[in-house]
Amino acid sequence: MSWEAVIGLEIHVQLRTETKMFCRCPNRYGDPPNTNVCAVCLAHPGMLPVANRVAVDQALRVGLALGCRIPARSKWDRKNYFYPDSPKAYQISQYDEPLCAEGSFTGVRITRAHLEEDAAKTIHIGGGDGRIAGSGASIVDFNRCGTPLLEIVTEPDLRGGAEARRFLTLLRATIVATGASDCDLEKGSLRVDANVSVRRSGDEELGVKCELKNMNSFRFIERGIAAEIRRQAALLEAGEPVLQATLHYDPASDSLSVLRTKEEADDYRYFAEPDLVPVEPSPAHLEALAAALPELPLVRMDRLRAAHGLPDATAESLALTPGLADYFEELAALAGDARAAANWVMGEFSAHLNASGSDPHASTVTPARLAGLIALVAEGAVSSTGAKQVFAAMIDDPADAAALTERLGLGQVGDTDALGAIVDEVLAASPAEVAAYRGGKVQLIGFFTGQVMKASGGRADPKAVQSLLRERLGG
Amino acid sequence: MAHYDSAMALSDSDVRHVARLARLGLHEDEVAPLRAELETILQHVSAIAELDLAGVPVTSHPLELVNVLADDIPIACATRDDALANAPDRAGDGFRVPPIGA
Incomplete structure (x- = not known):
């Protein structure tokens, strides 16, 4: 049923x-x-x-x-x-x-x-x-x-x-x-x-409802309602009636207790x-009151979706945290890349805020600094993995993204000469694999790429590496 | 809310219900006399029902006033001791009342 x-x-x-x-x-x-x-x-x-x-x-x-x-x-x-x-x-x-x-x-x-x-x-x-x-x-x-x-x-x-x-x-x-x-649940x-009731799927008529009182967190409300649905469904399943009652949900035991039954209508x-x-x-x-209302979360959600092409879940989660949404919009405008801005804001930046308990605009990583880092990634001057390390360093170091990339030695080796030398070394060290590749095992390109990345300390641009490898291997 | 528009007949259980809502402890021998008295009151008020009142809005007071609102500015409150001075019983900073729901 x-x-x-x-x-x-x-x-x-x-x-x-x-x-x-x-x-x-x-x-x-x-x-x-x-x-x-x-x-x-x-x-x-x-x-x-x-x-x-x-x-x-x-x-x-x-x-x-x-x-x-x-x-x-x-x-x-x-x-x-x-x-x-x-x-x-x-x-x-x-x-x-x-x-x-x-x-x-x-x-x-x-x-x-x-x-x-x-x-x-x-x-x-x-x-x-x-x-x-x-x-x-x-x-x-x-x-x-x-x-x-x-x-x-x-x-x-x-x-x-x-x-x-x-x-x-x-x-x-x-x-x-x-x-x-x-709207502080803790302060009341x-x-x-x-009010929860349960009926057979497809039924029009409502079942007998019970009232869950004063639950003090949204998580407990969700769980309390789920527990009450299970309780009522089990009663109905067993052919027993649901009695109208006011209930208290105890999150610790995930169970409900009856505060009072309604013997008489109020x-x-x-x-x-x-x-x-x-x-x-x-x-x-x-x-006048309507005109003075600020942009409301649902409106903002739609705007974030439409203006920046954000997925529903991202737009919703940003719209629910106005400070973070403001930060995102500033960053997206500076970086000119809403997708990258959203990824940073929802990922590393949110994790940093959670860890530091800081407010988006009080963070040392300002939208301008983060936009600088996004630009470096876009230019290929630092890999996305390297950029995460640069971000972590930016939190405590006021230097800009380019300077930190340099100092941490994370600059991507993009120029063909330097990279070419590493590629040559790797190929020279793996004659058997080179022969196998030339014999048709082209999937070994992954192996070579890995070796080059390793030898470069993660600083090589994988795309440049692959094109050099194909060139050298006569692909 | 029950409606008593025509017959005005109250039952003993109506009287007990109203007494319970008003937290009145009635003796059994008080129910019948009170029922008669309440019926008289309802009959008196029922005279209104004989008038054609369609289109007459419900009146909660005779004043032609709306939007009497006060500015949201605090003024001095009572002191706690003044507030508690008439309390039948106090406990520390609070009004003490018999246990609820016992």
């Missing part, structure tokens, strides 16, 4: 603002507990929220970047629930009129993206392992309470863990490019929940927030 997974994502993004969503306490990560709080975000009686202009704009930037329709009007709603991380006993969110409506990103339909406020942070103490079950008490820090959050919901258009990971990688790079968030400024009793008025972004304002 073959099974198909159907996956939709809910992504929470903390927006980059100076203040909270509905009050003017600082929106800052890592401050001492309960220092960025006021009567509004602590829900003291009679306090009134006022929405943050910049938070609205940040959300609109993301909506525009994801190709969302921006309705003429959106409004606020109360989502009612009791939990100590929500002192009002409701969260201000958007229910039926979100700020950003349907969109499309990398072929995945976006259902909506709406603004809301984040909850406080609770720490569970006295229970031994820090988990909720059996804990002695919870300590609440309201610094995060009321900070602006954008919830992005996708349609169930994804079909596997790897696809979800790629989607999220591109989504994150896009949101980061808009400046709306730093990007949080992902995945009942949040949404109603319109009477303390806030609707938001109606003007067309002129939306145009």
Whole structure:
């Protein structure tokens, strides 16, 4: 039996603002507990929220970047629930009129993206392992309470863990490019929940879905989804039902545990927030926001492919790392050879950045210096193997490529006289092979070439060697 | 959301459900009287349903205002001790609450 997974994502993004969503306490990560709080975000009686202009704009930037329709009007709603991380006993969110409506990103339909406020942070103490079950008490820090959050919901258009990971990688790079968030999974400024269901291949009807909560790296999201697909497929294979549940994925054991089963549908009793008025972004304002967006990764990917003829994977990987893509474009322009520039940037240069932890433009190997090396290779003045050694030397030595090639003795022996002498020596030392070659074993050309390369210390130009050999051997 | 547009008949389990959502611990003998009271409220509100409201947008407040937005500039917060002054219980720098989900 073959099974198909159907996956939709809910992504929470903390927006980059100076203040909270509905009050003017600082929106800052890592401050001492309960220092960025006021009567509004602590829900003291009679306090009134006022929405943050910049938070609205940040959300609109993301909506525009994801190709969302921006309705003429959106409004606020109360989502009612009791939990100590929500002192009002409701969260201000958007229910039926979100700020950003349907969109499309990398072929995945976006259902909506709406603004809301984040909850406080609770720490569970006295229970031994820090988990909720059996804990002695919870300590609440309201610094995060009321900070602006954008919830992005996708349609169930994804079909596997790897696809979800790629989607999220591109989504994150896009949101980061808009400046709306730093999307740091470790700090919780990007949080992902995945709804996963499995059905028979070819079926139209969706299976029962389970929700995977709060996975904290894209790698674990990919693996968690894959594990959940296997779990559900095994149940269905055995003729057992999948029960709707919220699950936690444990990367260490690659297994899932049930956090809670859904015995009863959530009942949040949404109603319109009477303390806030609707938001109606003007067309002129939306145009200005759209015009001010930088080139987004997907656009850049297409441009890198079209302008430089880069393969898809290279274009994607460069577009995801803007600093490296800038470096590449500068290098390609200077070197006049995009293919060589891409090979260096993706190969030696990336390895050097990884090893040194350096930023592309902080590297001692500037685009101009690397372009100089690419030119030497193109002229045949250094072999591609030799060029790698020159590159390694360039990292710590400010001399230019030509000087380093010379100093390292890697200059390719291209002139016919010097090379001719080496060729003559090699041929003289191998009379049997020479006779065999002349007798028809022409594949021995490889053997001779190897000998000459060895005798030249790798500095000979293989093409020149072969043509000299053919000449001498009367080929 | 359940709709109570015509009959207004509430069941005991509706009452218990609403009580549970509001975290109210009802005694069994409170359910029936509350059901009657809630039905009266719903009947009162249902008068609206007799009007032709097609084309009237949902109103969340009576003001003709939109885009009331504040500039993103921090102002002074409460001090931590002020913030915690009314807490029923505190532990160090935080509000202490009973264990969740127990």
